[in-house]
Amino acid sequence: MAANYKFELVGVLGFPVAENPTCVMQEAAFAALNLPWRYLTIEVRPASLPDAIRGVRALGMKGVNLTIPHKVAVLPLLDEISPDAAMIGAVNTVWREGDRLIGENTDGKGFLRGMREESGIDPAGKNICVLGAGGAARAITVELALAGAGRITIWNRSGERGEALCRDLKQRTKADAHFEPWRRTYSVSPEVDILVNATSIGLFPEIEAMPDVDLKNARPDLIVCDVVPNPPETRFIKTARALGLKTLTGLPMLVYQGAIGFEMWTGRKAPEAAMKRALEEAFR
Secondary structure, eight states, X not given: OOOOOOOEEEEEEESSOTTOOHHHHHHHHHHHTTOOEEEEEEEOXXXXXXXXXXXXXXXXXXXXXXXXXXXXXXXXXXXXXXXXHHHHTOOSXXXXXXXXXXXXXXXXXXXXXXXXXXXXXXXXXXXXXXXXXXXXXXXXXXXXXXXXXXXXXXXXXXXXXXXXXXXXXXXXXOXXXXXXXXXXXXXXXXXXXEEEEOSOTTOTTOTTOOOOEEOTTSOTTOEEEEOOOXXXXXXXXHHHHHTTOXXXXXHHHHHHHHHHHHHHHHSSOOOHHHHHHHHHHHHO
């Protein structure tokens, strides 16, 4: 048999992108399954995104991830957008089907999968409060709404952004969504079943920071979730755990959204344990 030195290529496009850890888990996944694939971390300035997507096509890349600031700007450059990604209004994963590039958003799906598989929680009918109204909050709340969440309350500093997210949720998913301005310490009421920090507060290197939240009135079975993956246990998570509350860190969301992308690209079941171990080692 003739030697084959060709590698299938995927990667991430962002600016800045040097600290994006996705290559760690994807390369670990390729190694675990002995696949001749490579994951590239590529810095692309905003003005160069159209050229970069043309490059993805010309190089025959199997797909890419998009991170800040390209998740919205990439939309008109693709051949198709999944219904969920269209509702979210952003794409974080692109996969190739023949000559066509298809956009998907796996962030919210990764969060939902982590909640179900790591915590054993189904959000259907639950009263959920989400801190923040940025890209992560938008992806998560759309998926929670589609999964049948009972009530979704958005707490955000910017009223304009928070109200816009609630308006979109109501129009696109028929969710029972409400906005409340976050101008003081947020006291979590006993009616809240699930609390999600969908902001970047606490992300490395600002590891001592945490959302301005008071948990003393929370119900004892409250589930406290964080989307921040690094450090794997944020101060917010540690504080909730010290109060005896059940928690879900940001690491499962990162792993599962990456696993979904891996499966879209390769058609193979993702080696999730290997991906998680690789990230834990990198963050350590």
